[in-house]
Amino acid sequence: xxxxxxxxxxxxxxxxxxxxxxxxxxxxxxxxxxxxxxxxxxxxxxxxxxxxxxxxxxxxxxxxxxxxxxxxxxxxxxxxxxxxxxxxxxxxxxxxxxxxxxxxxxxxxxxxxxxxxxxxxxxxxxxxxxxxxxxxxxxxxxxxxxxxxxxxxxxxxxxxxxxxxxxxxxxxxxxxxxxxxxxxxxxxxxxxxxxxxxxxxxxxxxxxxxxxxxxxxxxxxxxxxxxxxxxxxxxxxxxxxxxxxxxxxxxxxxxxxxxxxxxxxxxxxxxxxxxxxxxxxxxxxxxxxxxxxxxxxxxxxxxxxxxxxxxxxxxxxxxxxxxxxxxxxxxxxxxxxxxxxxxxxxxxxxxxxxxxxxxxxxxxxxxxxxxxxxxxxxxxxxxxxx
Amino acid sequence: xxxxxxxxxxxxxxxxxxxxxxxxxxxxxxxxxxxxxxxxxxxxxxxxxxxxxxxxxxxxxxxxxxxxxxxxxxxxxxxxxxxxxxxxxxxxxxxxxxxxxxxxxxxxxxxxxxxxxxxxxxxxxxxxxxxxxxxxxxxxxxxxxxxxxxxxxxxxxxxxxxxxxxxxxxxxxxxxxxxxxxxxxxxxxxxxxxxxxxxxxxxxxxxxxxxxxxxxxxxxxxxxxxxxxxxxxxxxxxxxxxxxxxxxxxxxxxxxxxxxxxxxxxxxxxxxxxxxxxxxxxxxxxxxxxxxxxxxxxxxxxxxxxxxxxxxxxxxxxxxxxxxxxxxxxxxxxxxxxxxxxxxxxxxxxxxxxxxxxxxxxxxxxxxxxxxxxxxxxxxxxxxxxxxxxxxxxxxxxxxxxxxxxxxxxxx
Numbered sequence: 001x002x003x004x005x006x007x008x009x010x011x012x013x014x015x016x017x018x019x020x021x022x023x024x025x026x027x028x029x030x031x032x033x034x035x036x037x038x039x040x041x042x043x044x045x046x047x048x049x050x051x052x053x054x055x056x057x058x059x060x061x062x063x064x065x066x067x068x069x070x071x072x073x074x075x076x077x078x079x080x081x082x083x084x085x086x087x088x089x090x091x092x093x094x095x096x097x098x099x100x101x102x103x104x105x106x107x108x109x110x111x112x113x114x115x116x117x118x119x120x121x122x123x124x125x126x127x128x129x130x131x132x133x134x135x136x137x138x139x140x141x142x143x144x145x146x147x148x149x150x151x152x153x154x155x156x157x158x159x160x161x162x163x164x165x166x167x168x169x170x171x172x173x174x175x176x177x178x179x180x181x182x183x184x185x186x187x188x189x190x191x192x193x194x195x196x197x198x199x200x201x202x203x204x205x206x207x208x209x210x211x212x213x214x215x216x217x218x219x220x221x222x223x224x225x226x227x228x229x230x231x232x233x234x235x236x237x238x239x240x241x242x243x244x245x246x247x248x249x250x251x252x253x254x255x256x257x258x259x260x261x262x263x264x265x266x267x268x269x270x271x272x273x274x275x276x277x278x279x280x281x282x283x284x285x286x287x288x289x290x291x292x293x294x295x296x297x298x299x300x301x302x303x304x305x306x307x308x309x310x311x312x313x314x315x316x317x318x319x320x321x322x323x324x325x326x327x328x329x330x331x332x333x334x335x336x337x338x339x340x341x342x343x344x345x346x347x348x349x350x351x352x353x354x355x356x357x358x359x360x361x362x363x364x365x366x367x368x369x370x371x372x373x374x375x376x377x378x379x380x381x382x383x384x385x386x
Numbered sequence: 387x388x389x390x391x392x393x394x395x396x397x398x399x400x401x402x403x404x405x406x407x408x409x410x411x412x413x414x415x416x417x418x419x420x421x422x423x424x425x426x427x428x429x430x431x432x433x434x435x436x437x438x439x440x441x442x443x444x445x446x447x448x449x450x451x452x453x454x455x456x457x458x459x460x461x462x463x464x465x466x467x468x469x470x471x472x473x474x475x476x477x478x479x480x481x482x483x484x485x486x487x488x489x490x491x492x493x494x495x496x497x498x499x500x501x502x503x504x505x506x507x508x509x510x511x512x513x514x515x516x517x518x519x520x521x522x523x524x525x526x527x528x529x530x531x532x533x534x535x536x537x538x539x540x541x542x543x544x545x546x547x548x549x550x551x552x553x554x555x556x557x558x559x560x561x562x563x564x565x566x567x568x569x570x571x572x573x574x575x576x577x578x579x580x581x582x583x584x585x586x587x588x589x590x591x592x593x594x595x596x597x598x599x600x601x602x603x604x605x606x607x608x609x610x611x612x613x614x615x616x617x618x619x620x621x622x623x624x625x626x627x628x629x630x631x632x633x634x635x636x637x638x639x640x641x642x643x644x645x646x647x648x649x650x651x652x653x654x655x656x657x658x659x660x661x662x663x664x665x666x667x668x669x670x671x672x673x674x675x676x677x678x679x680x681x682x683x684x685x686x687x688x689x690x691x692x693x694x695x696x697x698x699x700x701x702x703x704x705x706x707x708x709x710x711x712x713x714x715x716x717x718x719x720x721x722x723x724x725x726x727x728x729x730x731x732x733x734x735x736x737x738x739x740x741x742x743x744x745x746x747x748x749x750x751x752x753x754x755x756x757x758x759x760x761x762x763x764x765x766x767x768x769x770x771x772x773x774x775x776x777x778x779x780x781x782x783x784x785x786x787x788x789x790x791x792x793x794x795x796x797x798x
Contacts, residue, residue: 021480028410028475029411031735275581276579
């Protein structure tokens with residue numbers, strides 16, 4: 001029995017050693033499988049003349065949740081700012097305010113600049129107005145702006161940049177005292193904040209941190225002087241813009257305003273059973289019509305359009321289209337796979353990465369460009385079974 | 387009994403971890419055919435339809451069980467090495483497999499009744515072809531075509547000694563298996579997503595094997611040197627196998643069943659006839675012919691133009707020493723040799739794929755009725771002409787044949 005075990009073990013080890021000698025699989029016998037092999041094919045909208053169409057439109061969106069507070073005018077864009085501060089008061093101070101024992105000595109607003117759109121040395125000016133009508137940051141859109149009621153008197157003075165990037169201006173102290181008293185008296189509705197509107201001669205847009213400060217210097221005569229610092233409770237960029245001045249064959253993507261583009265390719269020539277291995281979208285930037293600010297990110301996003309009529313998208317799936325030279329390229333394999341599988345091909349939506357940040361205007365060559373080589377291009381690698 | 391279990395467990399646990407071999411011919415039909423799983427049969431040319439066995443279990447011809455004296459169990463595993471040559475490439479591929487297990491036991495020595503059952507392979511699919519391509523968008527990528535699986539059968543049967551000492555045997559066979567053909571486009575390291583097409587066939591159905599072995603005809607030739615002269619034949623038939631089929635395409639983004647259904651897979655009958663005799667008692671010779679008309683193979687009602695009728699001729703020799711009290715270990719070893727020529731079932735690019743084989747083997751006794759069996763086959767198959775593949779194969783088969791007295795009742 002020991003002899004058997006020894007022989008068996010030797011043979012088994014021998015087999016293992018032999019097995020380890022195997023080469024990696026190679027192409028030997030490829031021709032024997034030719035009827036079984038799969039086709040790996042390419043489709044290029046440029047060389048294969050796929051039908052395509054593109055257009056752009058302005059989307060009206062709620063203006064809350066801005067990452068940058070924008071003030072100014074440039075090109076087709078004007079941005080105003082609606083701002084409310086949260087005036088937290090102690091009971092003692094509120095009582096003193098209600099009994100007229102507090103004087104406001106001065107009040108100023110500080111805004112830290114983080115962004116510029118346009119020539120940084122270009123003229124920049126604005127006026128500040130007390131808002132009369134009520135507004136809510138959850139529902140205010142660009143279309144609400146014409147309905148906004150405000151005091152035409154400019155409540156700001158001494159507009160000035162200090163320490164390089166911090167904008168400071170004084171507020172009318174009577175207005176500020178009124179705010180404080182309104183805040184102290186819970187029986188009176190809250191104030192409606194201020195409306196910062198660019199002047200006609202402004203030629204750039206400045207962006208600021210979303211945490212402005214309101215500093216109020218007060219005194220209780222004969223008792224004390226003090227400064228109070230408050231942060232914002234609501235802030236909205238009221239960005240408005242006309243149709244950008246771009247070539248009629250171009251499509252645009254612009255932050256904040258908000259302009260978005262739709263792009264569609266006819267994929268009916270790809271078999272429904274095809275597996276999409278790779279699909280790359282390439283857009284050609286029209287650098288003459290593109291205006292970027294200091295928040296320029298270098299890429300845009302493509303969303304899967306579920307209803308091109310109402311511009312509805314599948315917000316979960318997105319693709320990044322990234323700049324490389326004057327081209328923007330992105331992997332949209334999953335979109336193409338869905339379309340090929342039979343999901344209604346409504347095209348895709350091209351949109352800024354941060355819709356509420358900056359006002360970058362990107363102009364791309366569209367589907368009707370006379371030069372076919374600069375039209376949006378879709379290159380696809382796909383597999384089919386013979 | 388404990389020995390049986392231990393060895394069975396050892397085989398089942400250890401062997402499946404090994405890699406697979408590579409013969410693209412196995413893509414055709416149901417792959418390479420496995421004639422006999424045992425080391426003994428391999429040693430004498432894989433067949434031996436007319437060879438009755440007291441010490442081994444033949445799955446070629448169940449009539450051969452009529453001589454069994456002990457309950458027997460056989461296990462085997464094999465290693466197949468293939469030196470494959472294409473037009474410009476040469477590669478070596480190895481593959482180890484557990485071949486199966488069979489049990490047989492005598493019931494009545496007087497009537498030659500023995501029972502047997504087991505599970506053994508009927509065919510084997512094993513290939514992997516990898517090729518590299520390039521496109522202008524994603525760069526290089528690989529296409530990997532891989533086939534695995536095969537058809538196996540479970541059988542149960544019996545032998546019976548008819549009047550005139552004509553031995554007959556039959557098995558009821560259940561066929562089953564999985565044939566997997568996977569095509570993978572691999573973009574690893576580039577931009578693309580891999581895509582996989584998995585075509586799977588799962589045949590199942592029944593069949594039977596029927597065999598006859600003549601009584602000893604040596605008295606007819608009146609030679610003292612020749613004994614145990616027998617002729618035998620076996621017929622294996624398989625009903626159309628009901629085959630679940632599916633073709634599934636997969637990428638990381640999507641999985642789709644492109645097709646599925648149940649179709650018939652018709653494996654043609656297999657006929658095997660042979661003659662054998664002993665010379666001077668110790669030397670056994672056998673000559674066999676096997677025919678299987680693969681031209682009538684059908685899958686989903688369609689014949690394959692890549693399959694043709696199979697013809698196989700083999701000759702075998704076995705030296706079995708007469709055991710005497712006091713025989714040394716070396717004097718108990720059984721030696722075998724064989725030759726075989728096969729016009730295989732593969733008919734590709736206008737070429738009948740042929741195979742020439744040389745066989746050898748030995749059985750090493752390690753106790754009464756128990757042997758460690760080793761069989762070897764060296765074969766040359768195919769050609770590099772017509773974009774085909776030349777395969778020089780070596781197969782090493784290791785088996786155990788174990789005998790114990792279980793429940794035989796001697797006739798009075």
